[in-house]
Amino acid sequence: MKVLVVGNGGREHALLWKLSQSPLVEKLYCAKGNAGTAKLAENIPIEPVDVKALADFAQREGIDFTVVGPEAPLVAGIVDEFEKRGLKIFGPDKKASLLEGSKVFAKEFMQRHDIPTAEFHIFEDPQKAKNFIKDFSVPVVVKADGLASGKGVFVCKTYEEALRAIDTLMVKRSLGEAGKRVVVEEFLEGEEASYIVLLSGDRYVPMPTSQDHKRLLDGDKGPNTGGMGAYSPNPFVDEYTEHSIRELVVERLIKGLKAEGIHYRGFLYxxxxxxxxxPRVLEFNVRLGDPEAQPLLMRIKGDFLKTLLDFYQGKEISLEIDHRHSLCVVLASRGYPEKPEDGKEVFGLEDVERMEDVIVFHAGTELREGKVYTRGGRVLNVCAWGSGLQEARERAYIAVEKIRFEGMHYRRDIGNRALSRFS
Ligand SMILES: Nc1ncnc2c1ncn2[C@@H]1O[C@H](COP(=O)(O)OP(=O)(O)O)[C@@H](O)[C@H]1O
Ligand SMILES: [Mg+2]
Structure with missing residues (x-):
């Protein structure tokens, strides 16, 4: 089979790595990929959001199955476009993708279907939002309605910060149309968890649990990012918690989708x-998380392409999970997330390739004359397996030490809270 993966990041590299293990694969393609995906697939110079060009390519090339990594093409309707042309593609359509594409839609959907989430209010007028915030308790969370690549959420400790967030999003329109409406919500305390399922209509199969690290700096300090590291399984999700997530969140969502005539097929996060x-829902993502996908796919055994195809066709599937733990450290460029630098040469990858139980997934990299250069904020995902979280963590950081590029920075505390709590 010819399989196309849409996206440029570490998640897509990990997907290709997993799919490439399938004997069903004849050729892999990636649009538009990075220096890492180039080793497994043919990189196609089409932007992930250019859905018409991608569908043209898939038709011309006779692609048998497409898997979509990021949210932007899903929200732009890539699935609708492919299906209109009879092309097989794994992901939710444009309507179902609103669960991520609009936080207002998601919050109102949760309210309609009694899915536990933070208390919230929606505003279209900045003055009204500010007046409301003055009487609300702090900390308070301000969220842009639309897609923002992790830059649309402000966790504000003071009123002043919250007022500034409103100005940034609604008056200065730093994120354009995405900040036309905002959600102002209650601050929730606790441990974060990423729970991802394969969903098709009313059938769902949970994937392994994981935890992301959203903040830029150690100790959960600094601004939110796309994610600075992750590990799997997440020990904070014990059996009891998983049961309540399934009952109160996943199953209520499935019922709600059915009641509203929305058919969903794809990963749901x-x-x-x-x-x-x-458990309280912070948000839905209509795809695998990045970087969660990396440690998570590392723990799935067997032929994942066959699993996806079977699931797509409505057959029963079960996921065989590796009992080892996995952990991923994101190496970022100087200036990330605000203004990341580009074009720095990356050294040390060959040393890491020789290590056992370590794998590096590329994110913002490009290949030029046989050399790897940075291209974007999150550059590499250094991942390792271990018999426990501690071992996976140690191995990943030993590998990190071998890699360098100018301005490289990363968090040194991925997995630490779980380790201090559970070991
Ligand atoms: N109500 C909340 N209480 C506490 N922290 C929150 C809340 N909502 C979001 N956050 C923090 O902000 C991060 C990003 O918020 P999220 O809703 O996931 O938006 P996005 O991923 O689109 O940026 C979360 O991972 C969490 O760390
Ligand atoms: Mg999020």
Whole structure:
């Protein structure tokens, strides 16, 4: 089979790595990929959001199956475009993708279907939002309605910060149309968890649990990012918690989708805060998380392409999970997330390739004359397996030490909270 993966990041490299293990694969393609995907697939110079050009390519090339990594093409309707042309593609259509494409839609959907989430209010007028915030308790969270690549959420400790967030999003329109409406919501305390399922209509299969690290700096300091590291499994999701996530969140969502006539097929990601009153949904993502996908796919055994195809065709599937733990450290460019530098040569990758139980997935890299250069904020995902979280963590950081590029920075505390709590 010819399989196309849409996207440029570490998640897509990990997907290709996993899919490439399938004997069903004849050739892999990636649009538009990076220096890492180039080793497994043919990189196609088409932007992931250029859905018409991608569908043209898939038709011309006779692609048998397409898997979409990022949210932007899904929200732009890539699935609708492919299906219109009879092309097989794994992901939700434009309507279902609103669960991520609009936080207002998601919050109102949760309210309609009694899915536990933070208390919230929606505003279209900055003055009204500010007046409301003055009487609300702090900390308070301000969120842009539309897609923002991790830059649309402000966790504000003071009123002044919250007022500034409103100005940034609604008056200065730093994120354009995405900040036309905002959600102002209650601050939730607890551990975060990423819970991802394969969903098709009313059938769902949970993937292994994981935890992301959203903040830029150690100790959860600094601004939110796309994610600075992740590991799997997430020990904060014990059996009891998983049961309540399934019952109160996943199953209510499935019922809600059915009631509203929305058919969903693809990965669905529940971003959760595990509070002492139970799990609360922070947001939905209509795809695998990045970087969670990396440690998560590392723990799936067997032929994942066959699993996806079977699931797509409505057959029963079960995921065989590796009992080892996995952990991923994101290496970022100087200036990330605000203004990342580009074009720095990356050294040390060959040393890491020789290590056992370590794998590096590329994110913002490009290949020029046989050399790897940075291209974007999150550059590499250094990942390792271990018999426990501690071992996976140690191995990953030993590998990190071997890699360098100018301005490289990363968090040194991925997995630490889980380790201090559970070991
Ligand atoms: N209500 C909340 N209480 C506490 N922290 C929150 C809340 N909402 C979001 N956050 C923090 O902000 C991060 C990003 O928020 P999220 O809703 O997932 O938006 P996005 O991923 O689109 O940026 C979360 O991972 C979490 O760390
Ligand atoms: Mg999120």
């Amino acid at each position: 529940f971003g959760l805060m595990l509070t002492d009153r139970g």
